[in-house]
Amino acid sequence: MSFMLLIQSEERARPRTESERRIAAERMERMQRYGAGLHARGLLMASDSLKSDEEGVRIETRGGKRTFSDGPFTESKEIVGGFFLINVSTREEALAIASECPAAEWSTVEVRQSGPCYDE
Template identity: 50%
Template sequence: MPQMLLIVEPLGQRAERGRAAGEVLYKRMLDFASELQAQGLLLGVNSLGSEARRLAKRDGSAQVWDGPFAESKEMVGGYFLLDTDDPAVALAWAERCPAAEWATVEIRGVGPCYL
């Protein structure tokens, strides 16, 4: 089962740090992705925007909510999808992830929802 590193960061943090500081941190994340790729572990990586929508479909009717969501104090800011079924390997890479310095890195297995 591949392992995903989810970057969970406080809402508003990107705006507070500003573009110049954000570009420096983004470069560090790109370098981290390059390390994962060099090790043959990287299946996918992306940053995620802070604006979001949610959709739920009940009784054939869809309901959509626009975000950001007031009840949320954090957002998923991005992910790295790793080609390993070993949670210990994912944890070791999560510890090396630059985002762990300003956000939380959540490690999750990726697979069927019945596992």
């Protein structure tokens, strides 16, 4: 079973001070070790960080008209900063793995199983 761990944060600001940069670097190192551990256990299918929503674009097509909206998306309370896609046997295993994610200390880790959009 595939599960995506979405790393969500309310923080949009980039680290500006030396102290903030040090904390950000420590967090990134912890996340890289976490991902390496998942890989070593044969659980990691994919992972990556995402650039700020300031660089994102939303595309909608309504009534045949396509619109493009540049970020940042002020209506969004949280931004997705990255993800881990894992392959495990059960939902419980996915939750246990997600609870080990260091980002849960400063962000929210949302766990979503992959599958059909609509279950009948």
